[in-house]
Structure formats: C-alpha cells, structure tokens
Amino acid sequence: MTSSAGAPSVAPELAPDGDASSPPRRRRSSAWFLLLPGALWLVAFFLTPMVQLVATSLYDPSGSEETGYAMTWAWGNYVDALDFYLEPFVRGFAYSAIATALCLVIGYPLAYAIAFKAGRWKNLMLVLVIAPFFTSFLVRTLAWKLILSDNGFVVGIAKTLGLIADDGRLLATGFAVVAGLTYNFLPFMVLPLYVSLEKIDHRLIEAAGDLYSSPAQGFRKVTLPLSMPGVVAGTLLTFIPSAGDFINAQLLGDTTTQMIGNVIESRFEVGDYPAAAALSVTLMVLIVAMVAIYIRRAGTEELL
C-alpha cells in the first residue's frame, strides 16, 4: 500500500525499495509485537487448558489415576454424559434461569433506585452492593446455611405464617439452592444495570412525559429500552457463572438438588476425568449456544 497521493504506478519505481515500503512494514510488525504478551497469555492460560480439556474428554473412560489414561477418541463419553446426567443438566439450567430472573426482578428496582433516587446516598449504596465481596463466597454461602437452618428464624417465621408445613424445612431444598444463587450473584446483576441506568439522560424521561407518556409508559418506552444493554450484561454475568456453580447446591441442597457443577466436581473427586471433562465441554457448548441465541434475540446491537 502506498500512502502518498502521487501517481501510484510510478511511485514504487522511483522510490528505492527500502524507503517506500519499510515504514508501514515496521509499523505492522510493532503492532504484532504489542499483541504478543496478550497472545502468549491466551495460549498459556486459555488455549492450552482448553485443548487439554477436550482431549481429556476423549480419553478411554476405563482409565484411572493408577493405570493412567489412554487417548482412544472415546466420543461415547459425550453420549454417556448426557445419558446419565441429563437431569442435573436440566435442573442446573432451570435453577440458574430462575435465580437470574429473581436477580433481575430484585436488582432492577435496586439499580434504578441507586441511579435515580439515591441522591447523596448513591456511593454508600453502591459500596453496600459490593460489600459482600469483602468476605469469601464460601463463608457467605455457609452463612445462608445458618439462616435457612431448621431451627433458624426464617423457618420459624415461615412455619408461623403457614408457608411451610410444621415438619417442613428450607435447607436441603431447591428453594435454598435458588435463594443462595440469587443472593450470591445479585451484585453481578445490579452493577451493570446501574451503569446503564446511570447513563440515561434524565431529560429523555422528561421529554417522554412532555410527549404524553405517563410515568409507566415513559419507563416502558424510554428507560427500559435504554437500559437493555445493562439487562443483557447483567443476565449473562448472573446466568453463566451460576449455571456452572456447585457450591450453593452442595452447601444448601441435597442429592435431589444436584446441579451439573456438582456432578462434574464429584466425577473429578473419583478420578473419572474423561466424564468430568466431557460434561464440562458439553456445559460450555450449551452455554455459548444459549448466550448466542439470547444476544441475537435481545437485539442489543440495535441499541444506539
């Protein structure tokens, strides 16, 4: 490519070879050079484990830590994975979908209040949203175990109100798992929602009112569509990690509430690496597919 405005057919002949073409080439190579650390990082920490994971998923399933694993291109691992563990797959996706929906229902009003109504309390409220991250995920989930325990006040109140039977419990139920997921991933919903709501020019909402929108219509036609990028980002940030989560189901659930994460974890525990890997790859492919469909349907690229 010649960047000069002169006659292109003459320029290469007139200019000595090095002069005309070396500056762009040098620029291009320095761009590659700048990409190198990132590329190396990706190869070392993403690509290599990925390849290893896919390879493991195709090892002979009869292998063990003692006998070692042989690469036998055992595609049957995938068939077995779906065959044996379809239920935890479906349950896991269902739990995380419900938790994501709950996060949206709880998180949207919260983010809205912080963005538009908090005034000088805005920063404090944001800190409170992030505050749970100051302690470990595990500790907080254990705390939920106490909150929902059979002798805890939550169960007590629920019994008095007749919401659960006298011998009923909350712990070790799907309810507890979903509650734990909702609690743990709520900040991932609130923060992107807050960011996109905060960006909305308040005059647009006034303009909607001026153009005969009641507050509810103004919300539906202006605020909500403009906050869609936050809704999409928030649901992805909530759904993706919760679909693979196993801590909540392990600490707050029982064997009947197992999610796919628990199965993968237990396959690993017993050294059944090929099955664990096949399940992981399947989970990943399913999530990527769902996210792709979701983003297309949500039509975020239409915004702005």
Next chain:
Amino acid sequence: MPADPVSGAPPPGDLQLLSLTKRFGEFTAVDDLDLVVPAGSFFALLGPSGCGKTTTLRMVAGLEVPTTGEVRLGEQDITWAKPYKRPVNTVFQSYALFPHLTVYENVAFGLRRQGRKEVTEPVRDMLRLVELESFGARKPAQLSGGQQQRVALARALINQPQVLLLDEPLGALDLKLRRQMQIELKSIQGEVGTTFVHVTHDQEEAMTMADTIAVMHRGVIEQMGSPAELYESPRTTFVANFLGQSNLVPCAINGRDGGDLVIDAQGALVRMPAERAQVHQGKAWLGVRPEKIILGSPGEDLPGNSLGEARIVDVSFVGVSTQYLVRTSWGQELMAFEQNTGARPLMRAGDQVHVRFAGAHAFLLDHDQDARAGVDEDSAA
C-alpha cells in the same frame, strides 16, 4: 394544517402566568412573574443566562412545580396538571431526542402515547414540513445538529399543542444555520398558527423572530412589548443596554413646558416629550441610541437638542455605517453611528464635533438604576 385537528380539543386561549414564583431553597429563580402570552403569537422570552427562563418554561410544561402562583391556559388552570396531561409541548434546549428510536418513531412518539393508531400520514406530513421526509429511518445520532433540531420541532408540533415551548432551540447551531432556522421557524409558526414561546438570550434572535418580547432579568420581567417598542422606548437601563446599545447621560429634570420636559444634561438644556420619560422630577438618565445621535460640524446650525461640543476619540468603519466614539465636554464617552450615505465626509479622530439629538427619540430613565446593567451580559454568546 399538517395533520387533522384533534377533535374535541378546547379552543386555544391565552397563556397566563399569574404571580408565578419558583424558589430553589433560598434562591429565587423566578420572582412573582406576571405574563400574558396571546394565543397564536410568536412570543420571545429574552434574558441573560441564569435569569430564570428555563425554569419559567418548565413550570409551564409541568416539569417543575411552582412555589406559588398560577399557570392558566385559556379558561383552564393547569398549574397542577401532570406534564403528560397538558396541551403543551416542548422543544428542549439539547433536543432530548430518543436515541434508541428512529426519526420516524421519535416524531410518532406523542401520537402513539395518546393512543392514535394511524400515524403514518401525520408523521409524513410533519417530516415534510421540516424537510426531513427522506430521513425517517435514521437514528438521531446519524443527523446533523440542524436536522436534529428539526426532528425535535416536528416531534413536538405533531401533537398540535396549544402552546409550543422552545428553550433556546437554536443555541447549539452555528451562526449561519441559526439565521436560516430563525426564518424557517418563523414561517412554520405562521403556517401552523400555534402559540410559540421562544426562550433565548440572543437579543437579535428575539427581535427578528418575535411579535412580542418579554425581557427577563433576575427572575422578573423588566419590560414587555413589540421589538420596536422595546427598542425605541426602553423603560429600564437593563432593557436599554441589553437590547442594542444606549448612551445614558446623567441629568436633572428642571421642569415641564407644555408636553415637554426641560432637562439639564450636564449644562446643556434639552427638551423631550414627557410621555417618553419614566421619571418626571429630580435626577434621571437621559438615553439616546447611538444611531439617533447626530454629529455636526461645530458651526453648523441643525434642529434638535444640543449636547455641546465633543472630540472624536475613535472611528470604526464597518461598511454600512461608521461608529464614532466621542468625548463630551464633561468627559463622558458617547457612541454615535452614522450611515455611510456618502452625503457627508468621514470624520477623523481628534476632530471637534457638535453633538445633537431629536427629543422625540430620547428616553428618560430612573436615576436609581445601574447605568451599566445589561451592558456585558451574554446577549451575543
């Protein structure tokens, strides 16, 4: 008319603001404002920035609740009506177009919210009126400033409001486009016949566009009238300085002689019609617009009042006219504009001249007012 009249709408009436006041904490942004905007007029609310124009408009639109006072539209009291229930629409200072909607949907927005199913025709007519027919499918971000301004206008006008509020609608445009849009806005107003309340800090814009101008300063209306009225007979020093320029000479009123006041202006005895005076005794400011000052040769005997001899200290030639700065015998500097008709030779700095003016063109203002009020306000910014 661009669209069908909304059936059953009450007949449009004058917009009335009665003792309208808005306080933000201690600060009074709009102070006991009384204003009548006649139905169908092109009304300008003119004042320097920060004087309370936007706040006044927002109270009319229902976006701000008045501290006290009333907003009436014809027979209706709309002081407490919700913004979405008022037959009033706004063209916002920064347009506030909906970025996620196309131009077409922006314009259709108000009709759709009012439950109109068939919007194609009115939207097309409106886009034609503002000359954006082929831009319906674009997003606001894909338009130039002037085009966005027109979308904002179409989006408001399509609802056929009884009053259209325009908050510095041309403020973001460059000078050339602004002049062009001034003419377009005026012709659109003539076409649709809606009452336009146009807020601006640009006195030239207000003068060229409006039938009636209200000059606002520090939350109050200083004076209201036609552009010519305000210019020829300002009632306060602020109006005298903010609309065009004025020479204000400190003077004392000696007495009355028939229909005239006799005034001692720094030793020169001058006469002017008493009805052009805001004060009738004691000290005052004698105001004369620069183009009303006549500079004669010292010996020349011309009619009118004399302010004695003066020396020219500065000459600026601006093509159609020449602007002279003269220093009077009492040391004040006065501006005098003279048309370059070619009938008289140009004068030079240092020349001695005789300063005259016709009493019928002068005005007399309260001496307690600040002679420099409104001089350096941002009327051209």
